[in-house]
Amino acid sequence: MSETVAPATELTSQYAAQVTNDLERNVKEQERLTAEIASLQQQLAAVQHDHTVLVNVQQALGIVQAPARPAAEAEAESAAEPSPRQTADGTHGGKPKARKSAAPRKAGGRKSGGKSADAAQAAQPTLVELIRRHLLELKEPRSTAEISAALVQAHPERQIADKVVRVTLEGLVAKSQAERTKQGRSVFYTAPKPAAAPEAEAQPDDADR
Numbered sequence: 001m002s003e004t005v006a007p008a009t010e011l012t013s014q015y016a017a018q019v020t021n022d023l024e025r026n027v028k029e030q031e032r033l034t035a036e037i038a039s040l041q042q043q044l045a046a047v048q049h050d051h052t053v054l055v056n057v058q059q060a061l062g063i064v065q066a067p068a069r070p071a072a073e074a075e076a077e078s079a080a081e082p083s084p085r086q087t088a089d090g091t092h093g094g095k096p097k098a099r100k101s102a103a104p105r106k107a108g109g110r111k112s113g114g115k116s117a118d119a120a121q122a123a124q125p126t127l128v129e130l131i132r133r134h135l136l137e138l139k140e141p142r143s144t145a146e147i148s149a150a151l152v153q154a155h156p157e158r159q160i161a162d163k164v165v166r167v168t169l170e171g172l173v174a175k176s177q178a179e180r181t182k183q184g185r186s187v188f189y190t191a192p193k194p195a196a197a198p199e200a201e202a203q204p205d206d207a208d209r
Helices: 002-060 071-080 084-090 094-123 127-137 144-154 162-174 197-208
Strands: 179-183 186-190
Touching: 002 127, 002 162, 127 144, 127 162, 144 162, 144 186, 162 179, 162 186
Parallel strands: none
Antiparallel strands: 179 186
16 A cells, blocks of 8 residues: 555656646746737827827917828728829820819818818817916916916816927916016916006106106
């Protein structure tokens, strides 16, 4: 009996050791994949954030750009159009006529698209206008974060980032449409002070009297 039990015990020990090793490798593989997934999610979030910031900067600068067309749609349209050989097989005048008839359609489409985009842009105030109005309503200088938070609260439908607000404020300062003050490491912005021209003109009258 002792000789039969000994080989069975050794075999069980070998299986147990192999299962333990396999479990350890499985756990390490799960940890590796989990780390890769977390890294990819962080990269995706960063890219999405950059996209939002760039769109907001584009809107702040007043740039109107037609949305990019998917590659699949462009390929489908190009496949539907007849090739030059197919058009030339019928008559010699077929190719020039096709180009002449297609040209006005494309030009008209661009015109209508441009007008609709301009109308949409005009209907909605730009970020520059919103910031200028907010600065005029302020009684005290405010930081970029405070201005951005106020704009987000007033316009929740728009995506307004602190970075875009800071760039816009610096642009207004460069155009003398806003004033910037520093308190330690903090930077505050306010509307420009009105010029004191009427008082300066009134001084000579008082002196003459």
